[in-house]
Amino acid sequence: MITPPTRRKRATIHDVAIEAGVSRGTVSRVVNGERYVSLEAREAIESAIKKVGYVPNTAARNLVMQRTQAIGFIVHEPHSLFVDDPNIGNILLGANETLSEADYQLVCLVVDSERDTDRITRYLSGGFVDGVIMVSARENDPITRVIERLSLPATFVGHPPDLHELPFVGIDNRAAAAGITRELVQAGRQRIGMIAAALDRDSGSDRLAGFRDALGERFDEHRVVDVPLYSFRDGFDGMTELLEREPLIDGVFAASDAVAAGALDALRSAGRRVPQDVSVVGFDDSAWALRCHPPLTTVHQPAAAVGRRAAEVMLAQLRGEAVEIDGALVPTSIVRRSSV
Incomplete structure (x- = not known):
């Protein structure tokens, strides 16, 4: 019989303060990026953080801020196409690149059935993401209606004909x-x-x-x-x-x-x-x-550029900036090879 490993106790600000020989308030100011901490104290705290293995509790901070630092990447396609279609992957990677630079996590959500629709509706309604990037939405898409009902910040890749008052990115x-x-x-x-x-x-x-x-x-x-x-x-x-x-x-x-x-x-x-x-x-x-x-x-089709642009529009909304809803079109070009 295998004995489950004992879970290691999580290091706290208190542990860092004792190791560095400073107050918990001083540690908190360093962790939160505030100024007015002496160079000597800052160096001692940074060294203590490494030694005790302290990791800031972002979940608690996000709860206070009412932010999750997560963006949903919703793909309304069969699972097989999600894996096989290089464009979807490149859009995802482009979006992730821009969002990660802003310290946001990308959460991938695939809609392949009515059950998926119900599950993702509950997930979005639960406030687990700050916004969504939606790929391959159809006309009368139930997820689009959920996004509208929740007034959730969103960027669509593509432009379903019934998309109203929500920004989109794509190509012509x-x-x-x-x-x-x-x-x-x-x-x-x-x-x-x-x-x-x-x-x-x-x-x-x-x-x-x-x-x-x-x-x-x-x-x-x-x-x-x-x-x-x-x-x-x-x-x-x-x-x-x-x-x-x-x-x-x-x-x-x-x-x-x-x-x-x-x-x-x-x-x-x-x-x-x-x-x-x-x-x-x-x-x-x-x-x-x-x-x-x-x-x-x-x-x-510059799929990665489309993903990056979608993420930029999403981040602008989260900053409270006005964004164009008429669409941001990324240029395309023809590549000539030997099939013609």
Whole structure:
């Protein structure tokens, strides 16, 4: 039988004061970053803190301040996509970089079911975070309604059509999609289709709108296949269906790089060569783009920069500063490789 380890007693300010030979008030002033402490006393206290292993009780301080120093990072996507989608990870890392510099913790919350929605609703209502960064919110998203009801400081990555009076950060998906579609037109492709993903989100619907803008009168609804997620599997299934609808398809805009990777696999299985027979473009410039054979022409989406900007807007709200609710758009660019 294993005996549980004895929990070590937590060092206190009193322990530091005895070791340093000063009052507890003097230790408290040093710990809280206040001035008016002599250099000699400060050095003695800092040495004592290291010796006794004192760690400030931030939970108690935050309780007094009514702050948690934590920001919720909410992703409304299936668990599998949260792991596989490099953009989500890069947005998270960018946000975490900015928040950590301001001494805030990032708490990751994934919404994959109604049970998750109920759990996160209780968590937010319990005051466990000072604000939230919300990724992939849908129209009529129940978490958005909770954020509004609680008047919780929030920044959205993306812009659901029913988002009111809450700031958002993102990219111009519509213009970027039009630009990448024109790469197919300029390559001389005549039968251009799209694997349109995630149309219940603004990113998906805006990319389809940009595709339509670029083609104008050449747009053919029959050449658009709608799939649920920005995933490899959906890309494969979408391309398979697109080939059944239009066997002579010669240009494809896949709504993400992961979708494009699946499309390339389906084209290979059908004996179609890229780019000789079919040109394929993606969106994101993620790790998927370079894993593909051939490497993808795609839209570079600066996901980490989007995350950093979302965190900056969040911190501004926590400081009580006014922020624009019309959106902060981060520029994109086209990266040309050998899939066109």
